[in-house]
Amino acid sequence: MLAVAGFLYWWELPHTRESFLAPGRRIDDFRGDYAFLSNFFPAPVIFEGVEYPTVEHAYQAAKTLDQEARKKLKAAATPELAKKLGGQLPIRPDWPQVKVQIMRELLRQKFQRHPELRELLRHTGDAELVEGNTWHDNFWGACRCARCNGVPGRNWLGRLLMEVRNEIAASPKS
Numbered sequence: 001m002l003a004v005a006g007f008l009y010w011w012e013l014p015h016t017r018e019s020f021l022a023p024g025r026r027i028d029d030f031r032g033d034y035a036f037l038s039n040f041f042p043a044p045v046i047f048e049g050v051e052y053p054t055v056e057h058a059y060q061a062a063k064t065l066d067q068e069a070r071k072k073l074k075a076a077a078t079p080e081l082a083k084k085l086g087g088q089l090p091i092r093p094d095w096p097q098v099k100v101q102i103m104r105e106l107l108r109q110k111f112q113r114h115p116e117l118r119e120l121l122r123h124t125g126d127a128e129l130v131e132g133n134t135w136h137d138n139f140w141g142a143c144r145c146a147r148c149n150g151v152p153g154r155n156w157l158g159r160l161l162m163e164v165r166n167e168i169a170a171s172p173k174s
Contacts, residue, residue: 027124028132028142036117037129037161040079043117045109047102054079055106060086062102063095100156103140107164121165129165131157 030038039055050070052058056079061070069089076082092098111118130153131141142153 026128026130028128028130028144030131034124036120037124037131039157041117043110043114045106045113047106050074054082055103055110057082058106059103060089062106063091063099064089065092066090100160103156104160104163107160108167111164111168118168121161122168124165129158129161130155 027034027037035041036043039059042054044051044053045055045058046052047058047062050061052061052074057073057076060082061073063086064070066089069085073082073085076085111121131137133141133143134145136143136145136148138148138151138153140155140157142155142158143151
């Protein structure tokens with residue numbers, strides 16, 4: 001059971017609410033009822049043998065080959081700080097080629113390691129998952145600010161979450 005300050009407790013999550021299970025909808029805000037979809041959600045994952053408190057921490061650490069920088073990222077007090085620190089790192093040369101696959105593996109692990117999150121993801125059904133944002137990230141999501149209006153987001157985070165959800169749906173309940 002994940003119970004963390006600032007997030008809902010398991011029994012408070014909307015896993016049985018009708019609106020949560022309604023078919024054919026679009027989820028484009030990974031806060032509130034859908035905070036568990038965010039890379040900032042406190043669900044520890046392991047990257048190259050090291051446990052990180054969130055997918056965001058691990059993803060930022062994966063950007064660099066500098067082991068000291070990775071230690072600082074692991075120790076970052078919040079995923080927001082990890083993201084900020086990650087923006088200041090020397091980036092590994094193959095990053096453009098590997099970043100989507102690394103995110104895919106981190107998301108798979110997040111939902112494999114945390115059964116309650118796996119069930120919540122399963123219960124999003126056939127909803128389109130879109131990492132809606134206002135910080136101009138049209139690679140991982142779809143920015144909805146005035147400046148980006150009409151610019152299609154690639155929505156890699158949403159696409160990968162739906163891919164993991166499909167894998168979960170195809171596997172026996174565990």
